[in-house]
Amino acid sequence: MKKGDKLLALILVVVFIFAIGQYTFINISKTKRAIIIRSDGEIVQQIPLNETTEIITTIKSKEGAVTVQIKNGKVHIIESTCHDKLCVKQGWISRTGESIVCLPNRISISIVGEEKNEIDSITH
Amino acid sequence: MNKKRNIVTVLGWIFVVCIIIFSFINKAEKPPATAELYTMNTIVNIKIYGNNKEIILKELIKKIEEINSYIDSFSPSSDIYKINENAGIKTVAVHPETIAIIEKALELAHNTNGAFNPLITPLSQIWGFRDKNYRIPSEKEIEDALNLTDYNDIIINKDTVFLKKEGEALDLGGIAKGYTLDCLKEILDKMNGERALINIGGNILLYGTPPDKQWKIGIKNPREDGIIGALNIEGTKFISTSGDYERFFIKDNKRYCHLISPFNGYPADKIFSVTVVSDKGYYGDALSTAFFITGKNDALQDVKKFEVDIIVIDKDLNVFCSEELKDSFIPENEKG
DSSP states (O other): OOHHHHHHHHHHHHHHHHHHHHHHHHHHHHHOEEEEEEETTEEEEEEEEOTTOOEEEEEEOSSOEEEEEEETTEEEEEEESSSSOHHHHTOOBOSTTOEEEETTTTEEEEEEOOOTTOOSEEEO | OHHHHHHHHHHHHHHHHHHHHHHHHHHSSOOOEEEEEEETTEEEEEEEESTTHHHHHHHHHHHHHHHHHHHOTTOTTSHHHHHHHTTTTOOEEOOHHHHHHHHHHHHHHHHTTTSSOTTOHHHHHHTTTTTTOOOOOOHHHHHHHHTTOOGGGEEEETTEEEESSTTOOOOOTTTHHHHHHHHHHHHHHHTTOOEEEEEETTEEEEESOOTTSSEEEEEEOSSSSSEEEEEEEOSSEEEEEEETTSSEEEETTEEEESOBOTTTSSBOOSOSEEEEEESSHHHHHHHHHHHHHHOHHHHHHHHHHHTOEEEEEOTTOOEEEOGGGTTTEEEGGGGO
């Protein structure tokens, strides 16, 4: 092989590895699930969601606060300063596209990610 | 030597082409412009894709805030507040958009024989759904409130509105979200919007076609966490749901929900929820309320008359779809 051939072969190997790498990386990032927490409409926390994630965190807004628990790939609100506690009563969510909203406190928790069975939105 | 070299060159080009294709596939879908806002007494979520998405997003938000400023019955500066304050006293000049919404509300009230009623407020009040001071009113209170719900008492004259009796009060909460979605669709049409998903407190506008051809919309399970199933929808549609699980109170093991029958003055309890899929936003919003009052059989009968499709969930959690939706509904448990 000439020098040029070797160079081309090397470039090909690099490009090939890069392509595989990019493909795998994108596939991983597509299936990655996360919890997005918004307070007064602005994103305040973004937490990767998997079976082992275990977090209890308190989110504040201008109106009040809620305490969120993440466990076993699911999330729910365990405590809220709001009057009707509908957000607490809503229970666990676990599916991409689902969300819990505390209207009085203007705090929302939604599960995002790209999956096969993903739903675009929920009517209620 | 030359042969080898040719093979290498050809392979090289194949790889280059592959890479270009790869990068196109991956970059085809740019992230949407999104917004979450609290208005119209609920939460609004907007997701918009394509060119001009940021500019269109701003226009959409402007329109939502504008309509809310006319119809927010809790805000003293709104048209609706002024109309209600002057009920039985005098006419009130209002914005043309307010007139347009009231006219749509009257159209639906007539067409549903009063099952949708924009004067339901006195009844919501005595059951405590206005001030969250839930209670069971007396027969006398219900009778008096029913006397203030005749929608023929709404008098529109050019740009003025008058309610005939003192104590009558307009509430456009059951139609304004759907009406707003109609206005947002118009903006998307005018500004060449590509694809958008707008959710105003559970009332949804699906605009355009998603990459996998169909939108998947979950329908809330009325009694458990999560959804009872999902609808596959093609193209631009409006979806609205009315259920007994959103606002309610329980007394002596009986559930009383915020959707009150204008016929007898009691919270409706014929079904758990009804979802309406339509080509007109205000139809979906108002009809889901009306169908929740009238129940499964009447609702399924009215589907053709209004040119909508519905999904009813009865009190045993059975799901009934109107003809057109039978193949589009996928129950949650069958997904595995």
